[in-house]
Amino acid sequence: MNIREAVTGFPAVAELEGLEDAWRWSPAPGIDFAGTLSADGNRLIQTSSRDSYEQDLAVAILRFAQEREEEIFARNPNLGSVAGFTAPNGAPFDAVAGVAPAVHRFYAVELPELTPLVRVVFPAYVCEFSGGETLAESITRYQMLQAVRWKRGPVPFLKMRFANTRTLGRSTNEGRGLAEPVILERELSQMADAPGSFVEFENRHGQVWRVEWHGTWYIAEWDTQDGAPWETTLDALLAFASARLNE
Structure with a gap:
């Protein structure tokens, strides 16, 4: 599947300024997606936000994830994270986390062939992940964190x-x-x-x-x-x- 063709075919899609091979689109009011090709071009690394999108933050998340994608998922292929993220504009996040297709299930209905090629990433906090979450726990944890809210405090792992x-x-x-x-x-x-x-x-x-x-x-x-x-x-x-x- 050609990821570039799939993404640029979304309604109202536009290039994301500040990052190469990156785009922004909005499937519904208040819901904003941004994505970029992985370093090897084989996957779409995507963010999702609800009523809290900030372009500088989206670019920072995607760039960090693109550069450190392998590290994010090295310990846990379903739900991973890497510390050392510095968010722009003083946002308190200190990590970027990512979830695999089995967790996020994006496009499973409207474009199922794209689903296995997508990794969803989001701003997070180091204290929110153990690295040992099972697939079921990864799904639950992703839902608990409300990762689409980009103006949230930490929800420590417990x-x-x-x-x-x-x-x-x-x-x-x-x-x-x-x-x-x-x-x-x-x-x-x-x-x-x-x-x-x-x-x-x-x-x-x-x-x-x-x-x-x-x-x-x-x-x-x-x-x-x-x-x-x-x-x-x-x-x-x-x-x-x-x-x-x-x-």
Whole structure:
């Protein structure tokens, strides 16, 4: 398939200034795509944004991804990322991430022969990825991050499981499952006065901690399951958890 012909055939497509072999098009109001050929010309590296497109940022993302495409996907072919990105105009992103066709499924209906040739890239944060996500986790993670929003803060990688004897809330997944940090904060806060309750949480480095309620909060390193628990307060616990997720 000729990628250049396919892309330049999209409605209202225009050349993207600032990058060779690159284009911008908008399939619907507020939705903006930009893309460029990979260094070898065999793939389309594409961005997607909703109500937040910035041309300087699009060019920076695509250039970074084009130069470091192999590195982005070296560790995880479904969902990868590389640090060292400096976004223009003071945007806080510090990484570029990319997803494979099995994750993004772009053009699967209208132009399915193009789908396997497309890698979607987006501005991101180093703390958002472990590098070990399965295909199913990669799909979930891509959806959680709302990658089309180019004016967003970080959503640190988190896996957790929990059970609360007072609220009767509990995780339903086997083992620790992907979650947003706000869920961790909520469950840690609701452990008060709930004997037998616990929360386990894991950061992107695979480090795990377990929190239990025994008249107050106790936390222990859990990835080796031999860490000695220590007593803590809720404020200190929330600060500790946030720091570990953002490492």
